[in-house]
Each structure stands twice: as C-alpha cells, then as structure tokens.
Amino acid sequence: GQQLNQSPQSMFIQEGEDVSMNCTSSSIFNTWLWYKQDPGEGPVLLIALYKAGELTSNGRLTAQFGITRKDSFLNISASIPSDVGIYFCAGHNQGGKLIFGQGTELSVKP
Amino acid sequence: KAGVTQTPRYLIKTRGQQVTLSCSPISGHRSVSWYQQTPGQGLQFLFEYFSETQRNKGNFPGRFSGRQFSNSRSEMNVSTLELGDSALYLCASRWGSYGNTEAFFGQGTRLTVV
Numbered sequence: 139g140q141q142l143n144q145s146p147q148s149m150f151i152q153e154g155e156d157v158s159m160n161c162t163s164s165s166i167f168n169t170w171l172w173y174k175q176d177p178g179e180g181p182v183l184l185i186a187l188y189k190a191g192e193l194t195s196n197g198r199l200t201a202q203f204g205i206t207r208k209d210s211f212l213n214i215s216a217s218i219p220s221d222v223g224i225y226f227c228a229g230h231n232q233g234g235k236l237i238f239g240q241g242t243e244l245s246v247k248p
Numbered sequence: 249k250a251g252v253t254q255t256p257r258y259l260i261k262t263r264g265q266q267v268t269l270s271c272s273p274i275s276g277h278r279s280v281s282w283y284q285q286t287p288g289q290g291l292q293f294l295f296e297y298f299s300e301t302q303r304n305k306g307n308f309p310g311r312f313s314g315r316q317f318s319n320s321r322s323e324m325n326v327s328t329l330e331l332g333d334s335a336l337y338l339c340a341s342r343w344g345s346y347g348n349t350e351a352f353f354g355q356g357t358r359l360t361v362v
Contacts (some may be wrong), residue, residue, distance in 0.1 A: 171350060180252070180338050180353035181291075226291065228351070235304060236281070236342075236351055240290040 144227050144239030151217055152247050159225060159242040160211040167229035167237075170203050170210035175224045175241075184225075185212070217246050250275065252341050252354035260360045266327040269357045273320050273341030279303075280322040281351065282314060285336040297322050298344075326359075334361045 144161045151157060161170070169188050173181035185196050187203035187210060194201055200213045210229070214221055227239040253272040261267050273280050281304075282294040293306040297316035316322045320341075326333055336358050340351040 173353075178336070178356075178358065180254075180340075180355045183350060183352060186350050236340075238283075238291045238293075 142227055142229060142237050142239040144242055146242060147240065148243040148245070150245045150247065153217060153219060155217055157214040157217055157221070157244060158211060159227075160209060161227035161229070161239045162209040163229065163237075164208065165231060166207040167210075167231055168207075168234075169230045170201070171228040171236075172199075172201050172210075172212045173226040173228065175226065177223070181224075181226055214244075217244075219246050219248050222246050252339060252352055254337075254339055254354035254357050256357060257355065258358045258360075260362060261329050263329055263331060263361055265329050266325065267329060267359060269324045269326075269337055269339075269359070271322045271324070271339035271341075271354060273322070273339075274352055277341040277343050277352075278320050279342045279344060279349075280316060280320065281340045281342075282322070282324050283338045283340065284308070285338060285356075286334075291338070294324065329361045331361050334359060 142161045142163050171186050172184045174184050175181040185194050185201040190207045191205045192203040198215045224241045224243050226241045255270045279298045281296040283291045285291050295314050296304040300316045311327045314324045336356045338353050338356045340353045342349040342351045
C-alpha cells in the first residue's frame with residue numbers, strides 16, 4: 139500500500155539544539171499533518187498544512203508542505219526536555235485516505 | 249468541546265477471550281478510524297467508519313471487527329485473542345471521511361493479552 143517514508147527513525151540531541159525531520163512519498167498528498175505522541179498517550183496534532191509551499195509555525199515548531207506535494211518537514215528550534223516523544227507525519231492521499239509515517243523518536247538530553 | 253474518549257484505558261485479557269473497545273468521537277465528527285500500535289510498528293490502520301458504514305479496511309484478520317452507531321460512537325471487537333494482539337489501540341475522529349479533514353486521537357486503550 140501507499141507509504142510515507144519518515145526520517146530519521148530516531149534522534150538523540152542535546153537540550154537547546156535544533157531538530158529537523160521529514161517525510162517523503164512517491165505519490166502526491168493533499169494535506170500534511172504532524173503529530174506528537176507522548177509515551178502511553180494518543181498522538182496530538184501539532185501542525186496541519188493544506189497548500190503546496192505552505193510554511194506554518196506553532197511556537198518553536200515550523201513545518202512546510204513541499205512544493206512537489208510529495209514531502210514535508212518539521213523543525214523544532216531550541217529543543218527542551220519536554221519535546222521528548224515520537225513525532226508522526228501523516229498525509230491525505232488523492233483518495234482522501236489518511237496515511238501515517240513510521241515515526242521519529244526524539245530524545246533530548248538536559 | 250470534549251475530545252475523543254476511549255474506554256477502557258487499560259485492559260488485561262487471556263488468550264482465546266474476546267474484547268470490545270469503545271470510542272466516542274468529538275461532537276459533530278462522523279468519521280472514526282481505529283489503529284493498532286505496537287513497539288517498532290508505528291500506527292497500523294485497522295478500519296474507518298463513517299455514518300455507520302465501513303469506508304476503509306486495513307490488512308488485519310477477520311478476528312478484528314468494528315461497528316459504528318447512529319450517534320457516531322464506535323466499538324472495536326477482537327475475538328479469540330492472541331498474545332500478539334497486545335498493543336495500544338487508538339481511535340481517531342474527524343469531521344468527514346473524504347477530503348482534507350484533520351484527525352484527532354483519543355488517549356488509547358492499552359490491551360495486554362496473557
């Protein structure tokens with residue numbers, strides 16, 4: 139089935155560092171969503187992107203909808219310990235089905 | 249407005265038993281999707297219901313089934329439980345089934361099969 143390739147799979151960074159992760163697909167997506175999941179909890183929606191080229195910020199988070207509509211990235215600036223968790227990208231394909239990436243596990247060392 | 253509510257939060261069952269999980273979507277949302285999450289496997293799509301009809305189905309055996317009621321609440325049933333069914337089961341609600349509508353997740357039900 140259709141897949142989203144999310145990278146990296148895991149990251150270990152120092153508090154204060156910036157973080158970047160991305161998702162790519164061989165197919166066009168109509169929207170991109172970024173979620174964060176804390177251990178034992180459900181994913182929480184961070185940012186939603188609706189148009190190619192769109193750049194959206196939410197506090198220290200910035201995400202962009204790639205111009206080809208086949209990719210998206212999420213940046214976190216000046217990371218803090220509570221940024222720890224798993225980040226998922228998701229996108230609506232041409233048929234409206236929501237597809238998820240495999241997740242990026244972020245660890246932040248104080 | 250209340251978020252997505254899943255019950256119960258935790259469940260322990262024995263192999264061979266069956267289990268029913270419940271999901272109440274955000275008020276006004278008519279689509280409910282179910283996902284299975286196990287360590288290292290990400291979010292595996294089970295099925296999606298919209299207006300009491302199953303719209304999409306993932307690649308899970310027939311032991312996994314679901315339904316949606318007229319008030320959009322959904323239940324998921326797993327029969328003849330296996331050890332490998334131990335997972336976090338998540339449901340997500342969205343306003344529509346097609347198109348670019350955002351999905352919101354519940355806190356999940358942690359199922360342990362012993």
